[in-house]
Amino acid sequence: MSQSGAQSKRRFVLLMIFALEKAEAFGRVIAPPMLRIALSLPFFRSGLTRWDGFLSISPATLFLFENQFKVHIFGAAYDFPEPDTVALLVAVAEVTLPVLLALGFATRFVALALLIMTGVIQLVFPDGWANFHLYWASLAVAIIALGPGPLSVDHLVRRWLEPGKI
Template structure:
């Protein structure tokens, strides 16, 4: 390397390093809420279709869980046990979990719950892996790894409970 190239590199290296650190800080702040919103949206949208008034499951949802949705496992297709109860629990989860996720409250636990829901959905719709479920699972695992991030209720609660931990 010539002396001119070494001097040029020496001048720009701190600038490049600072720029990369700023990009990383920007990503660390924005990635968690963006991941949370991206995972919450499909579940919330689905949850909105499940209801026919306050705490009243839609007839279409009941029909799906009673007649259409089957768990594909061990080479067979099996009905859900207590399909009306499962429909009610799923309908609540598809509304409550995305809201908690967007707020960043109990984020890792909520992401794990949505990962489990994705796994069950995969068993109901085995052909959905490449189109939807892989992405949902990836988002959930990413959220579980990164946590809620700085723009979240989890962070506020942590700062309130443990003031010295920042």
């Protein structure tokens, strides 16, 4: 290979390395909020259907938790204990946790809570694993592993608490 050919190849390799480094840096900024929003949306949409006005659980939600939703464990289906209380907790969680997650506030804890909720939902709807629950669980685990990212309230709080470290 000629001197100019080797030089061209080296420039191309350096350009590719530079491009990949910039793509990685872009991904590190954009991926966390995209993951947070992707996980937030299905829970938030579901949460909006649970309410019938301000702080009023819809009758349909109460009916579902009292009569339809069952926990499937070891081949048997069990009623929720205190279904009205569970319905209220779920309705509150499905609205507040996605908002906190989208903002990136208490990100890893919220992602863990949504992962646990996904596990409970899997017990209620055992056939939903391949269609929904696997993806929700994967998003939650990715968020727990990667953290909130620089475009988050958590990042701002950390900068405020530890100004010299970031």
